[in-house]
Amino acid sequence: xxxxxxxxxxxxxxxxxxxxxxxxxxxxxxxxxxxxxxxxxxxxxxxxxxxxxxxxxxxxxxxxxxxxxxxxxxxxxxxxxxxxxxxxxxxxxxxxxxxxxxxxxxxxxxxxxxxxxxxxxxxxxxxxxxxxxxxxxxxxxxxxxxxxxxxx
Numbered sequence: 001x002x003x004x005x006x007x008x009x010x011x012x013x014x015x016x017x018x019x020x021x022x023x024x025x026x027x028x029x030x031x032x033x034x035x036x037x038x039x040x041x042x043x044x045x046x047x048x049x050x051x052x053x054x055x056x057x058x059x060x061x062x063x064x065x066x067x068x069x070x071x072x073x074x075x076x077x078x079x080x081x082x083x084x085x086x087x088x089x090x091x092x093x094x095x096x097x098x099x100x101x102x103x104x105x106x107x108x109x110x111x112x113x114x115x116x117x118x119x120x121x122x123x124x125x126x127x128x129x130x131x132x133x134x135x136x137x138x139x140x141x142x143x144x145x146x147x148x149x150x151x152x
Contacts, residue, residue, distance in 0.1 A: 056080060059103055060132060063088050063149065065096035065141075067125075067134060076101060082151040087113065090147070095140040098147055101132055108135035111148040120147075 031039040033046040062068045062076040070076075082102060090096055100108045104126055109119040121138040128134055141147050 057103075060101055062099070062101035064099060065090060065092040065094075067097075067099045067128070067136065068101050069128060071129060071132070082106060084152075085148060085150045087146050087148050090141040090143060090145050093143060095142055097136050097139075098141050098149075099134055099136045100149060100151075101129070101134050102151060104131055104133045106133065107152040108133070109150045109152075110135075110137045111150065113146050113148050116148060119150075 028035070029037065029039060031043055033043040033050075036042060059079045059082060060071050060076055061079045061082065062073065064075050068076055088098060090098065098110065102108055108122070108124075110122060111119055123136050123138055125134040125136075126132075137147065
């Protein structure tokens, strides 16, 4: 019964987006879940597979003084979730910008430990590693200085 409901839901989703399907321009086609350029039954199957999948989301994480350029960059790790708040100490030996890599749907803010009410200015890069966000402070952190990182 559950599978029938999921199939019905996926079919209704497909019907609702079919009118939007169009080609050209290289833009994604709404409803083309499997990205084959056509909205069809294969997309319903892909939606059902996603719904029934028990595969946990993989989160990539990095915090450091050098901007990562790929998911295989030294120091990038996988985690099952992000800590809501943590303190990072700049032990690089120089004043440095702090970079944080997260999945693109996360918001990263930096705080001076003495003022947790006002976030520091930041820059967000969503183009270097597709699907991920690299957030960095717009000011350098002092040698052996601490910064509080909050992730929403």
